[in-house]
Amino acid sequence: MTFANRHIGPDTDEQTHMLKAIGYASLDALMDAAIPEVIRWHGSLNLPDAASEEETIAELRAIASRNRVTTSMIGLGYYGTHTPAVIKRNVLENPAWYTAYTPYQPEISQGRLEALLNFQTMVTDLTGLTTANASMLDEGTAVAEAMTLAKRASKSKSPTYVVDADTLPQTLAVLRTRAEPLGIDLALVDLDAGDALPGEFFGLHLQYPGASGAVRDHASLIEAAHAHGALVTVAADLLALTLLRAPGEIGADIAAGTTQRFGVPLGFGGPHAGYLAVRAGLERSLPGRLVGVSKDADGAPAYRLALQTREQHIRREKATSNICTAQVLLAVMASMYAVYHGPAGLRDIAKRTHNHALTLAGSLTAGGVEVAHGAFFDTVTAVVPGRAAAIVAAAASEGVDLRLVDADRVSVSTDETTTDAHVAAVLGAFGVAVTSPAECGAKPLARTSEYLTHPVFRSHHSETSMLRYLRKLSDRDYALDRGMIPLGSCTMKLNATTEMEPVTWPEFAAIHPYAPATNTAGYEELVSTLEGWLAEITGYDAVSVQPNAGSQGELAGLLAIRGYHRSRGETHRDVCLIPSSAHGTNAASAVMAGMRVVVVACDDLGNVDMYDLHAKIAKHADALAAIMVTYPSTHGVYETSIADLCAAVHEAGGQVYVDGANLNALVGFARPGKFGADVSHLNLHKTFCIPHGGGGPGVGPVAVRQHLAEFLPGDPLEPGEHHAVSAAAHGSAGILPISWAYLRMMGPDGLAAATGTAVLTANYVASRLREHYPVLYAGNNGLVAHECILDLRPITKATGVSVDDVAKRLIDYGFHAPTMSFPVAGTLMVEPTESEDLAELDRFVAAMIAIKGEIDQVAAGVWPAKDNPLANAPHTASAVTADEWEHPYPRSVAGFPESVDRTAKYWPPVRRIDGAYGDRNLVCSCPSPEAFED
Template sequence: MTSSFTHRHIGPQADEQAEMLKAIGYGSLDALMDAAIPESIRFHGELDLPAGASEEETIAELRAIAGRNTVATPMIGLGYYGTHTPAVIKRNVLESPAWYTAYTPYQPEISQGRLEALLNFQTMVTDLTGLTTANASMLDEATAVAEAMTLARRASKVKTPVYVVDADTFPQTLAVLRTRAEPLGIEVTLVDLDAGDALPEEYFGLHLQYPGASGAVRDHADLITAAHAKGALVTVAADLLALTLLRAPGEIGADIAAGTTQRFGVPLGFGGPHAGYLAVRSGLERSLPGRLVGVSKDADGAPAYRLALQTREQHIRREKATSNICTAQVLLAVMAGMYAVYHGPAGLREIAQRTHRKARALAAGLAAARIETTQAAFFDTVTARVPGRAAEIVAGAAAAGIDLRLVDADHVAMSADETTTDAHVAAVLAAFGAPEKTTGPRVIPDALVRTSDYLSHPVFNTHHSETGMLRYLRKLSDRDYALDRGMIPLGSCTMKLNATTEMEAVSWPEFANIHPFAPADQTRGYEDLVAQLEGWLAEITGYDAVSVQPNAGSQGELAGLLAIRGYHRSRGETHRDVCLIPSSAHGTNAASAVMAGMRVVVVACDENGNVDLTDLAAKIEKHRDQLSAIMVTYPSTHGVYETSIADLCASVHEAGGQVYVDGANLNALVGFAKPGKFGADVSHLNLHKTFCIPHGGGGPGVGPVAVRAHLADFLPGNPLEPGDHHAVSAAPHGSAGILPISWAYVRMMGPDGLAQATATAVLAANYVAARLREHYPVLYAGENGLVAHECILDLRPITKATGVSVDDVAKRLIDYGFHAPTMSFPVAGTLMVEPTESEDLAELDRFCAALIAIKKEIDQVAAGVWPKDDNPLANAPHTASSVSADEWSHPYPRSVAGFPEGVDRTAKYWPPVRRIDGAYGDRNLVCSCPSPEAYEN
């Protein structure tokens, strides 16, 4: 039985579906799916999932699950801290669809709000770290540090593979470093700085934790100087709040700084999502992984923001990219940046001083009880030496509702934070049998006290009242286009509904305020939810085991490939290192394969966009003894159900390889085909595509990895368990805080609703293709002339005949009130359209009408009515100020520019800037907040 929620989630209702089916020549959704999906892979049963629940029932079930979690006072530390999310940021960013339903800002003209917010984030990071350039977020601290290691490897001229790591590094960071290092041949060497361990004779990089996991604040200046003398690059993993009081990494000579911004107002969420950061000194900015927001100018010369230096990234450089990172943590970076905007430099310093005072009070109380602490200087964390008593003390604090860190049998660590009160300090000291204290002596050496300014830009010194902050956030969100405004038909991105009920539980304290390393008896609700969701995903995909630890699709890819690598190695087949990848594949596939220590061999595609089976057979035969895996996307990146997928899997298996099916397009399979049953060994899924976690403007995401039984032992392990297999994220369950979203989606849709969603998504794509085929060639189709859940419009003949480019059409769609489809992927000069199941017929028709009207405008250019360099497409998008300017010299009227055919004048979206000059921004790289003078005139 279909749940009531299904009718809320799926846009076209029964009568609209009938009209759409008639347009493409089918009598029912069943008939359409029978014709579209190859029988060789078809699943004909019903998914073994609970029947769909109502929204009210689902919330009640989530309340019960949340009730099985215990919210304690988290003083465990290790990079995760209690924090107060300002209510104005919680309500107007975290819980606002204007922010969380946006996509990565590839169309910068309609993304100026979040691009400015990300520039604030980058400026915050560079100011606090004392370095010159920061990117627009990383996935978490551990992966940021791992990226810093590989950045140092690329940039260092030292040939040795040795990477030296401070033994006082967070254990989860060390686990991820080792995961990343081993396939690349990097040797991680631990050095205990307190014990006076000698550094190796040669090393390409040095990693330092500042402050250390023990809480120790050390002066690393001499060590950094010595490392530079050997040609090594130095990374400092720094606590940004501590850097309001401590000398910045850049000031003590660091080349790279990495870390997390979680304690800047982002809830713990049992481990995530949180925005990591990565900053570099001048000269290394072109080696940075991930998104980088820069300042450029628009067609009128006004300052405008865009993603800079994109040629570094995986979607362009593929196996030669600086990283496989794609989705990052934009929504959380916006929150952290706004936390700094709201509090300003003085407010942040006051929070840091208050936190430090609580830590000093803890140390003073322990000293009064003659309990030894392991560090003389510290910021927020104190480690006590209590021979044989550690477990007893931790249990005593837990009885008072406070979680401390059990380091070992003889040591207990405790971390103060923004939320720590005098009562908390007293309760902790009581657990040690120590007297109550409210302060203690100064402990930070003068040489490490920060004297330099930070956050001096006006944006960090203006919006400190709630009224001011509210209006600033509204001003920025009004500049952007998100799903709350209209359809975002991005191919391969699945911009479907992010239902409010799905989002509701994310900010409940029982989910938001749980430390990732909290005791197991406090996290039973989370463990139940994770186990249930992993089981549901296994059933949907036909696999035997699932891990939700990867906190992005890119990390799911890496985890899956590492599972394949581990499997081959367990069988003594270490020589299997060739990964076959079709030429049409997304760039992350190739970049991930390289990170997993594999050699990429490209397989050609035929003229229909399918994997060329002749070339595949030749590549398999050539590399038979070295074949590790093939990575394929299904349906293909061309939006087609390839009929040969089962045969492809069999041929790879026959040669001893494993089959990785990229789950990016799973929205075309759920309920109708299971990768784990048609021959695949492993897949990653995208919960931020198929399972309704919002894209957040470029993150968060979750990329679970699903495997068949023989690979289950090689799934990511707990980063705090040294014997476990490779951890790919800092927290055991990755971005656990947003898993309730996907849990709620599956729970409310049920098996029937999920299958209906898939069929409706396929119907929508074929309807759009049918409506537009006579105006734009549809590039690829499968058997029966059908596409899967997306279609590719070929603009290359138009460009050749008229000079009108795919970029011109994309920008002109903005004037019509739409976000453009995916541009030039997987084929240059095309638009890939994925309407999803959530858009109703009226919105689909409005989109098709806009593209048909644009084709008429192109015909005007072709006929010579408008010049090729002065027409509504070449000048798009048009801003309100450009249309209302005193002078108008163009050969088309203002009404055509601003209110083209079919646009509702009462609901017009105006882009804040005209077309942005991308090349100018890359030539004149500016990646921090420009001065207010830049906006004069």
């Protein structure tokens, strides 16, 4: 059996059954009927024929062998770390964690939400601030978000943002990318040279410790910034904060950084969980995800995403951030690293790391080598006039990579993995012997406050306890390892184990993003090949995998358009047309790219209103920069007017951005780069099988036609005019083997078959449910694309049963709900994907039909509107087995509704959660155990 046969759920007989149900003889006939001929492509993808799983692993082994695993002492925000085996096996390699979705259905996400609350608590404790979010994409983007947070929260009207010259260079590159389109002026200040602060500025960014390793006392500088009305961000190393005074203790308003060194592999730059924390008063301006504590219908504490009104699909062009995701899987790993080691264990790791740096500094000084700074944590910069390159080469010959700062300086960073032998090898490269450690000038800045005092960080230090804690949390969640997750717009498809296997190989996991090119030939081959395959699939000419989320791919694409117009002297082109149905990140990304958003109406069928489009083009023709459209549309329809839309925008001098969120309905049948689009971002975590991981990691490559290629993101450490949208040149490179393996094993025919099957399953579900729930939109021949929208608004109007009630009742039937109220309020958007077999599809259909029967009982007055199985869903085991039962329906209907397998029942750990209560009473760190006892 081929891999494609294993990836695609329905076999030939099941596909025949479904095709017959919707009236088509073959997948090709279905696709011919569904896809407008104007974009239909009848060619064959120029990709290698499908390889077997064994052949693919062997090829990846050969590619990995071209990477050279050395001891990295380069630092710059990326460090060697030991991933505890219990976390590696039971989180990183466990589908219960990596196949889950963003916890929008909190009742079935309590395990992940608790782990993220641990993450937030860990960050707030170590930074000394009051609220942290549930992770950011990396350190560079976290700092950029801190800058824009400071801009909107500061009372200063100045456009100037002051940046410490000792900031990590990749962070500075991302700051420059983000600042320029927003009209923010960056001012570099050299603290060592005694540069003065400017007269007016809205924010100050400090690196702690600095990129050079220097640890400085920033308290007076922070006080001076506050006197100017500015907000201060400190980019702090969390491991260092176990020994150094916390940013919150010296007056910082915001802290940002990365949690990579808390057990997360280097992965050539990612994925890693960034962090962002704020002082009291700024929590409602915090971008990204925020986990809060609320209560369920029984009054028991329960976790949920808090303050969801900040979500970009609601704020749209008023949004100040386009972040719509997090790095959940990596944040869980980092939080569990802190749980496993506890405060004492983390401090021991920090002390060992620091002591190795002291030995380096003391030995260098004793050997006559100047050390640039007397106060440091883990990084020692040596001043060696004219000798730097030779020293770096000498260390490399011993298998140790150092950072070449310039011709006269070498930087050496220690970490958890550093040994005495590594220190000796480095000193040997300098030509000095190991002697006594230096005295560190950072002692006056030593931390005296406690951290990680919550019992969770003091309870699970044995392998047994940690294993059971992780199992308990995963049991409280629902992921693809339990059943179907039919989320429209999200493509929750199979992430095959063979695809996942290479991610933890040292040859991929243990490579520093700024390792010498001689060490990274395998990665460069992998990235180049994958980018080429993605270009072929989409019909574009060039691809960059740097964007580490779909939102960042959007931004990169729009910045490419902006760069193109500017290169032609058309700086006045700044209007971005966006259909009213678009995902909110589109509008937010346009604002961040310095564009003005103009909304284009949709007609009654959900298509872009072409009359309104032409009117808006005519009105803004001279200023038109771009249009952003999703194809197939956000409504799940192949719009027939897409080619006309592209032509109209091009004629007015604009560029066409096609959001690649729905590419799972196009691969092998249509190519955006050939039907009129100029740029797209692709979601590798949707179409190309990188797991969602509970809300991240994601990868959002940007693909462009040739005229935009020169404006793609560039290496943040390379000089030039290019922009960088993430801190590493290839973004989350560590998980790219997943998509590489998927494409290699599927081959061109398998990819087309997957697309056809995804469209088939969506149309099968739509045809089965149409008589029970209206299907809101359809395209050619009454067909949908890869998803369908079920309209519950007439049901709600007639019975009071809401879309929330149906979503929560699906939990009792053993399902994750479809996407709720997007893109149309009061609807459910269903995307079955190609991975679910007929039995699972029919199980979902049966559940939805049974729920409609329950709604009919409410409509008929058999069950009261306020007391029925839907209004009270979901039902927990404790609720169903309670001594008292006063509902008008039996316990069996509550807990074991029709079609549920009693031997495999999933019980939600909490009842329906009160979201409003959680927002009014915002609690975003671990509650005390007594809260649960009460």
